Structure formats: structure tokens, C-alpha cells
Amino acid sequence: MDIKAKFEKLITDLQNSICGEIELLDGKEKFTEDAWTREGGGGGFTRIFANGNVFEKAGVNRSAVYGEVTPALAAQLKTKGSHFFATGISLVIHPFSPMVPTTHANFRYFELYDAQKNKIDSWFGGGADLTPYYLFEEDAIHFHKTFKTTCDQFDPSFYPEFKLHCDAYFNNTHRGNERRGVGGIFYDYLRPSENRNEEFFFQFSAACGKAFTQAYLPIVERTKSLPFGEDQKRWQELRRGRYVEFNLIHDRGTLFGLKSNGRTESILMSLPPRVRFDYDDNPKPGSREEELISVLKNPREWVNR
Amino acid sequence: MDIKAKFEKLITDLQNSICGEIELLDGKEKFTEDAWTREGGGGGFTRIFANGNVFEKAGVNRSAVYGEVTPALAAQLKTKGSHFFATGISLVIHPFSPMVPTTHANFRYFELYDAQKNKIDSWFGGGADLTPYYLFEEDAIHFHKTFKTTCDQFDPSFYPEFKLHCDAYFNNTHRGNERRGVGGIFYDYLRPSENRNEEFFFQFSAACGKAFTQAYLPIVERTKSLPFGEDQKRWQELRRGRYVEFNLIHDRGTLFGLKSNGRTESILMSLPPRVRFDYDDNPKPGSREEELISVLKNPREWVNR
Numbered sequence: 001m002d003i004k005a006k007f008e009k010l011i012t013d014l015q016n017s018i019c020g021e022i023e024l025l026d027g028k029e030k031f032t033e034d035a036w037t038r039e040g041g042g043g044g045f046t047r048i049f050a051n052g053n054v055f056e057k058a059g060v061n062r063s064a065v066y067g068e069v070t071p072a073l074a075a076q077l078k079t080k081g082s083h084f085f086a087t088g089i090s091l092v093i094h095p096f097s098p099m100v101p102t103t104h105a106n107f108r109y110f111e112l113y114d115a116q117k118n119k120i121d122s123w124f125g126g127g128a129d130l131t132p133y134y135l136f137e138e139d140a141i142h143f144h145k146t147f148k149t150t151c152d153q154f155d156p157s158f159y160p161e162f163k164l165h166c167d168a169y170f171n172n173t174h175r176g177n178e179r180r181g182v183g184g185i186f187y188d189y190l191r192p193s194e195n196r197n198e199e200f201f202f203q204f205s206a207a208c209g210k211a212f213t214q215a216y217l218p219i220v221e222r223t224k225s226l227p228f229g230e231d232q233k234r235w236q237e238l239r240r241g242r243y244v245e246f247n248l249i250h251d252r253g254t255l256f257g258l259k260s261n262g263r264t265e266s267i268l269m270s271l272p273p274r275v276r277f278d279y280d281d282n283p284k285p286g287s288r289e290e291e292l293i294s295v296l297k298n299p300r301e302w303v304n305r
Numbered sequence: 306m307d308i309k310a311k312f313e314k315l316i317t318d319l320q321n322s323i324c325g326e327i328e329l330l331d332g333k334e335k336f337t338e339d340a341w342t343r344e345g346g347g348g349g350f351t352r353i354f355a356n357g358n359v360f361e362k363a364g365v366n367r368s369a370v371y372g373e374v375t376p377a378l379a380a381q382l383k384t385k386g387s388h389f390f391a392t393g394i395s396l397v398i399h400p401f402s403p404m405v406p407t408t409h410a411n412f413r414y415f416e417l418y419d420a421q422k423n424k425i426d427s428w429f430g431g432g433a434d435l436t437p438y439y440l441f442e443e444d445a446i447h448f449h450k451t452f453k454t455t456c457d458q459f460d461p462s463f464y465p466e467f468k469l470h471c472d473a474y475f476n477n478t479h480r481g482n483e484r485r486g487v488g489g490i491f492y493d494y495l496r497p498s499e500n501r502n503e504e505f506f507f508q509f510s511a512a513c514g515k516a517f518t519q520a521y522l523p524i525v526e527r528t529k530s531l532p533f534g535e536d537q538k539r540w541q542e543l544r545r546g547r548y549v550e551f552n553l554i555h556d557r558g559t560l561f562g563l564k565s566n567g568r569t570e571s572i573l574m575s576l577p578p579r580v581r582f583d584y585d586d587n588p589k590p591g592s593r594e595e596e597l598i599s600v601l602k603n604p605r606e607w608v609n610r
Binding site for chain 1: 339479480542550564569573577578580583584585
């Protein structure tokens, strides 16, 4: 099986296992699936979950698309080519309770070809990050530790580098460098080389994919029954507004998809279900809400390097 | 009084009169004002209204800013210069009832200077548009007719041109060319010339500014007591999601402001207070919701040219 087929099988299995685990934990609703095709080549399967016991909205999308490198894609890529192939899984989970963090993950593989259809470049990308509404240090530590343990099995330099990359990327610069959440890992342009072949990076992608539910679901189990009130729900909806701002203003994948005739509903499935935008709403000094903002503006080291 | 001072007086008066009329119609709440200064030169006054009887959130901002043309500004301008001066009023009104349309307007004046601070270019811009959640043809007609009457006093070619420009600009291209609303007028780069001096365009700006409340408030009066239920409120919140998408993905002013260290809270005061993002939510065939979408995708002529 070539690497493209292997990666597609990986994300198909991941989509099944992640959706299954979410359904099991939630206990009420099931995912529904929309299959879609892309004009220009390829398509995908978008699975959506709404109004469960624990999860208010979740989307798990996998796709394999290919075609010509358009001017919009060329502007985004750091490397030149005539045709491309891209496959990946992307997911966002929005719990109902403000005590339970939102999370996002994606794992992808990309190939680039010259005009004669010879493969001239390929790379792996991906990551996972956690967006709490209230800070529980043990949750941030657990999430980071899970991915550090996974990364360390491949290269001890991976976690520190990808953790920093994550903090730098998920950054609402227009909000005084307020990060989207407490981070995680983010990597891109991991290219096979003489020392590390594509099998190495395939195994790394598979390990990170497998780590995702181990990183996230125990946090959900721990926080899902914590009490909350209207004030906490309101704070969550305001913070979800920041999630919308990041995705629509800064996220390269979202903007690229929307401007290159991607499937809008699959791209914007990431947006939170209910959101507030109030003018200049700032948390009270010394509050738990202010504690969160402080950590978002000054990312911490959650595990020893 | 030079044109800069005249325009600033105009928008100061407009801010007062528009806020006063909104307060009068609402009957419950009052605007509060935040004065702010801009690092690099100038500042503004942001007035915010929240949780009234009729209006859920409204923002009326006026500013006068100046300074160096940064690379970000240079990329946005169609013309080259070393320093700039810009003054304008910008407002967004989000009513509580889904039967009452949202509206936006802005009126602005811009000057550009060379390195020796000689004025080398100047222009006027502005417009107003209406975003209903349910279509009432008479409202769209009234809104357009008011601005057509105003435009026609200056140049009969203005309304048809600015109406088309409005439909072309407020367009969610990523939603299959769904317009933000039923339009209005939008104009930019109106430059004084030998035939038409700056006084002509100043008077035009003033007339459009004055027309705004005449165009919008009668619609509010007519629709504010119409009955609605949870389904209509939900539809409004979904449509507000499209408003967020337009402002954060496409609106040049918003993106320029956010990426050039504008005052984020004053820029994003335009976002609706409560919003929903549900996956692939499509109105039923033959419904009033579908009727709206149809008009947004196929802009109509609301008044005879």
C-alpha cells in the first residue's frame, strides 16, 4: 500500500474510533455523515454530532482532495508545484458545559507534483490544542503530558518545538496576543529525508492521532459533572466568540478553504454553536475568568522539557 | 473652517442626532461613551447601547486618526502617500426582534500627503445597508427609495452605481454569493475635481448621513411590534452568524483595522450580541426563510432607476 492509501486508511480508522469514543462517552446522540465531492478532484466525509448530553456540537471531517495548484493555493504554499494531493482528518469538539474545554485536532499528509506528475515534494502536518473556559491546571498538564510522551518516542526535540509552534499559531494577535487556549502541539512541513523516511512520519502521525482521545477524554470525564451557572455559561459564550474570531480572521486552513471553493459547511463546522459578542467585556480582577486570560496571554510550560 | 474640521463637525452632529433618535425610539436605555486615543495619532469616541426595549446592541463610533502610511495601509490603498488623515462615523444597530432588520452605515473622509506633508489626494466614502431576517418588500423599497431620492439631488447616476457597488461589496462569496442583506448604497474614492469641489461631496455626505435615520427608523417603527416566536429568533441568530462571517472574513475595514492595531473593541462592536452556528441548516422549501435567501442570492431592483 502506498503512503497515500496508508494515510487514508489511518484517518478512516481514526474517524471511526474517535466518533465511537465520543458517542460512548456522551451516551445520547450519534454522529450523522455527509459525503461530499469536490469540483476539481476528490471529496470527503463530514460527521456531525449535535445536542448530546455532554457535547453540544462536534464535527469530525476527513477528506482526500487533489487537483491543480491554483493561484490561491500557490500563494499559501512555501513550495512550487503544478498539482497536489492532500488528505487529512480535522475535528472540533464543543462541549455544553463551560467547565469542559473545547478541543481541536487535525492530522494531514500532502504531496506536490510537477507538470509531468512526478512527485517533487511531500510533508506531514497536524496537531491538537485545548481551549478551556475555566483553567484547571491538571487538565492542561494531562493534555500536554500525553502529547509529550507520544512525541518523545520519536524525537525529544519534537514536543518543545511543536508546543512553541502551537502557542505562536493559535494567537489572537488583535486581542493583545491572547492565545486561543492552553495550546498543545502543532507541526507542519515534516518532510521525509534520508534519515527519516515517510514511514517514520506516518507512524508519528498515527501515534499522535491515537493519543488524541487519551489526551482529551479523561479531561471530559473529570469535568463534565462539575456544577456551573448562568454566569459561567455566559462567559463560555463570550470566549467562544474569541474562537470564532481566531478561526475566521487568522486560521490559514479556514481562510484558504473558504477562498478556494472548499466545502463551506465542512470548513465552518468548527464554529461554536452558540456565541456572544458583548462590547468590551472584561473579567473582574482576581476572578477565575481573569486567571484564564492571564494564562492565555502568558503561555506556560505545562510539563518539564 | 477647512474640510477636515467641517467633516469632523458633521460626524459629531450626526453621532449626537443618530444616538438621540435611537434612544428616543427605544425608550429604555441610553448610550454610554468610551473616548480612546490611537498610538500613532488621533482617536475617537465609541458609543454603545445594549439591552434596550427594541435594540439589543448598537454601536456608533466616530474617529479622526492620522499618521504614517504603514505597509498594511499602503497595501490597502489604491494610491501612494507618506502620511494620512482619516475621519468618519461608523454604526451598526442590532434590534432584538427578528422582524426588525439590522443596519449599518458609515461616512468618511480621507486625505493623503507626501513626505513634505503636501496634500496629494483626498476622497469621500460611505454608505448604508439593510440586513433583514424576514423580507418585507415595503421596507427594502423604503430604504432604497430614501437613498435614491438623496442621491438624485446630486447626480442621477449615483444611486444606480452605488446600489450595484453595495450588492457587490456585502457579499458572502463563500456562501454561494449570498449578500449580507438587501443592500442600500456604498461608495468610495469620490474625489473632488474641477467640476465638483469638496463642498459638493461634503454636502452629499451630509445629505446621506441625514437620510440614514429617515431610511431606517420608520422600518423599525413598523416592524417592532410584530409577533415572533422561538423559531424566528433562532433563524435570526443563525443569520447573525452570516453577519459575523462577512465582517470577519470579507470586510476590508474590519480586517484592516484589526491588522493595523486599531482599537479592537471599537472595530468589533459591529458583531451581533447573540449568534448561532449550526451545521448545514437550510430553510424549508417555500418558507419565508427561503424567500429571504432567494433575494440575498439574487439582488433585486427595489426602485425604478
